[in-house]
Amino acid sequence: xxxxxxxxxxxHPVLPEPIHLMLTLDDEVITEAVPAFGxxxxxxxxxxxxxxxxxxxxxxxxICGICSMLHAMCYxxxxxxxxxxxxxxxxRFLRVIWSxxxxxxxxxxxxxxxxxxxxxxxxFMQFWKIREKILDIDEATTGNRIIVxxxxxxxxxxxxxxxxxxxxxxxxxxxxxxLKRLETTILNDYTVQNRTVGKGVLTAKQAYELGLVGPTLxxxxxxxxxxxxxxxxxDDIAFTPVVETDGDCYARCKVRFREVxxxxxxxxxxxxxxxxxxIAVKVKGRPDGEVTSRVEQPRGEVFYYIRANGTKxxxxxxxxxxxxxxxxxxxxxxPGAGLSDVPVIVLSIDPxxxxxxx
Amino acid sequence: MQGEIMDIxxxxxxxxxxxxxxxxYRFVTISCVEINExxxxxxxxxxxxxxxxxLRLSISRDCRAPSIxxxxxxxxxxxxxxxxxxxxxxxxxxxxxxxxxxxxKDVKTAPxxxxxxxxxxxxxxxxxx
Amino acid sequence: MFTxxxxxxxxxLKEPATRRYPASVRPSFEAARGEIRNDIHVCTxxxxxxxxxxxxxxxxxxxAADWSYDPSACVQCGVCAEVCTSGSLQQARDYRKPxxxxxxxxxxxxxxxxxxxxxxxxx
Numbered sequence: 001x002x003x004x005x006x007x008x009x010x011x012h013p014v015l016p017e018p019i020h021l022m023l024t025l026d027d028e029v030i031t032e033a034v035p036a037f038g039x040x041x042x043x044x045x046x047x048x049x050x051x052x053x054x055x056x057x058x059x060x061x062x063i064c065g066i067c068s069m070l071h072a073m074c075y076x077x078x079x080x081x082x083x084x085x086x087x088x089x090x091x092r093f094l095r096v097i098w099s100x101x102x103x104x105x106x107x108x109x110x111x112x113x114x115x116x117x118x119x120x121x122x123x124f125m126q127f128w129k130i131r132e133k134i135l136d137i138d139e140a141t142t143g144n145r146i147i148v149x150x151x152x153x154x155x156x157x158x159x160x161x162x163x164x165x166x167x168x169x170x171x172x173x174x175x176x177x178x179l180k181r182l183e184t185t186i187l188n189d190y191t192v193q194n195r196t197v198g199k200g201v202l203t204a205k206q207a208y209e210l211g212l213v214g215p216t217l218x219x220x221x222x223x224x225x226x227x228x229x230x231x232x233x234x235d236d237i238a239f240t241p242v243v244e245t246d247g248d249c250y251a252r253c254k255v256r257f258r259e260v261x262x263x264x265x266x267x268x269x270x271x272x273x274x275x276x277x278x279i280a281v282k283v284k285g286r287p288d289g290e291v292t293s294r295v296e297q298p299r300g301e302v303f304y305y306i307r308a309n310g311t312k313x314x315x316x317x318x319x320x321x322x323x324x325x326x327x328x329x330x331x332x333x334x335p336g337a338g339l340s341d342v343p344v345i346v347l348s349i350d351p352x353x354x355x356x357x358x
Numbered sequence: 359m360q361g362e363i364m365d366i367x368x369x370x371x372x373x374x375x376x377x378x379x380x381x382x383y384r385f386v387t388i389s390c391v392e393i394n395e396x397x398x399x400x401x402x403x404x405x406x407x408x409x410x411x412x413l414r415l416s417i418s419r420d421c422r423a424p425s426i427x428x429x430x431x432x433x434x435x436x437x438x439x440x441x442x443x444x445x446x447x448x449x450x451x452x453x454x455x456x457x458x459x460x461x462x463k464d465v466k467t468a469p470x471x472x473x474x475x476x477x478x479x480x481x482x483x484x485x486x487x
Numbered sequence: 488m489f490t491x492x493x494x495x496x497x498x499x500l501k502e503p504a505t506r507r508y509p510a511s512v513r514p515s516f517e518a519a520r521g522e523i524r525n526d527i528h529v530c531t532x533x534x535x536x537x538x539x540x541x542x543x544x545x546x547x548x549x550x551a552a553d554w555s556y557d558p559s560a561c562v563q564c565g566v567c568a569e570v571c572t573s574g575s576l577q578q579a580r581d582y583r584k585p586x587x588x589x590x591x592x593x594x595x596x597x598x599x600x601x602x603x604x605x606x607x608x609x610x
Contacts, residue, residue, distance in 0.1 A: 034453065036455075036459075038461070043443075043469060043470070046470055051541060054539070054541075055539070055541035056541075058541035058542070058562060058564050058566070059541065062562070122494075122495070123491070126494060129504045132504070136516075139516050139519060140516045140517075140518060142518065143516070143565065144519075144520055149520075149564045149565070157569070158518070181493070182494070184490045185490040185491050188490060189490050208384060209430075209431075210431060211385040211386065211430065211432040226408075228408065289359075290359050292359055292403070292410060303386055303403065305389045305403070307391060315391070316391045316392075318390075320387035320403075320436075324435065325386075325387070325432065327435060328431060328432040328434070328435060331431075357460065
């Protein structure tokens with residue numbers, strides 16, 4: 001057979017963001033895949049030299065357009081740990097509510113894009129219709145749809161009124177009913193199963209050794225979720241990670257679909273236990289020392305390494321985003337797959353390239 | 359910083375990494391910090407059951423470091439990133455982009471360094487195990 | 488099979504989920520973070536907003552009593568309105584309308600700024 005090299009991306013109908021894959025094919029089967037980056041590299045980590053550590057919250061929020069709130073939360077938790085600040089309990093619960101809302105809208109976005117990757121356009125529109133409700137909650141409570149900017153060092157900027165929490169609960173109820181209606185389609189439909197079952201299989205051992213994170217790892221049967229670290233208010237909220245064992249694209253889809261329901265449950269618990277009191281404490285002084293901070297983003301665990309030297313500018317801010325850890329999975333999953341499965345497999349890790357390159 | 363920190367040298371980096379892998383640790387990432395005009399610091403982060411372990415390696419700017427990607431395959435991406443942004447070269451990389459992961463081919467400087475150093479060639483080799 | 492049929496039928500009978508935008512506009516939420524407005528007669532030109540702004544799009548010249556901001560660099564985080572000492576900066580609910588070219592918004596106050604007790608901010 002002749003060897004063919006096909007460039008996949010950086011602009012491709014299924015890719016929301018630019019990543020380039022050089023695919024070497026033997027007939028229809030991929031033998032080698034080499035990713036190339038550098039289309040959206042912005043060097044945001046370098047900005048610590050000209051922005052002070054309070055302003056950096058708004059910079060790290062803009063690393064990713066989907067999991068922005070969780071980036072800011074991770075950064076703030078890191079700085080709080082470094083400066084020994086105890087956040088008020090109400091702020092910790094509010095952080096959980098907004099972070100889980102973020103997870104929901106990110107997963108709904110992904111479920112839509114995933115349906116789109118195998119050509120199921122109407123399902124894509126249904127998921128995005130539901131997602132709009134979550135974005136409306138975000139805008140009504142924080143003032144913005146995605147870049148919510150609620151985190152500050154020492155707490156949160158916005159509070160939820162009783163009326164708003166009731167509004168969130170009733171909206172979540174309708175979201176839940178509509179999602180239940182789509183459950184049979186995304187999980188049992190012949191077309192969906194045909195395109196996803198058995199594609200891009202990763203065993204638990206492979207996934208763990210590649211250092212994968214998030215739903216990609218949990219779909220292979222490894223119970224690893226940074227929320228088990230009990231940051232924010234997760235020590236007061238009952239939580240068990242969603243785990244599937246098949247390790248294929250279908251399992252990843254199932255994990256994310258079930259996590260949307262889990263997030264609804266977590267938000268209900270957090271609203272039910274929401275304590276009264278302050279939402280932020282005053283911050284005095286400047287950070288010094290070094291710290292690592294981790295939270296679970298929709299795509300997996302994000303890792304921050306922060307080093308400060310007692311001035312208002314940090315010395316180094318290092319962000320390891322979940323997609324950065326998940327890209328090596330592509331190099332393992334793609335060889336052996338057919339060309340027509342590439343979009344499905346690439347999307348199954350939920351690639352966020354702006355995150356990856358920062 | 360959460361977790362155990364261990365100072366290592368260039369000669370026992372690969373040995374320690376292999377030992378950590380046998381112990382069942384997962385590779386998290388490598389952080390590169392610029393210390394001064396000459397020294398750089400590489401921090402290797404590993405995780406097992408939410409317990410972090412860090413290896414701290416101090417390295418001269420113009421020396422090659424051994425790549426840990428033969429041990430942890432996932433490290434190739436972050437090592438290529440450090441090559442691009444900080445100009446530290448790694449040898450033994452499983453996939454080497456030769457400083458073109460983020461940068462254009464003709465870029466010779468390291469954009470994340472405060473002290474501008476143009477890459478000299480050939481870079482010196484420090485002894486490896 | 489036919490798992491989507493009920494959804495499709497429901498969508499046929501219901502109103503569209505989208506709006507015909509220019510004809511029907513949803514009013515902004517009360518909390519929505521829109522355009523930054525400065526009441527220049529109240530502004531004391533203390534410069535706190537310029538220091539705190541994460542995108543550094545505000546410049547304040549105390550001597551000339553100039554307050555200017557670059558709306559295309561603004562990220563609408565609302566920090567400036569939050570830290571404003573005189574309460575002159577407000578964040579409106581509505582967004583700026585699209586423009587054809589980038590322009591600075593320059594506001595000029597009275598040349599002798601009103602006396603205020605805030606110390607100059609250095610960071």
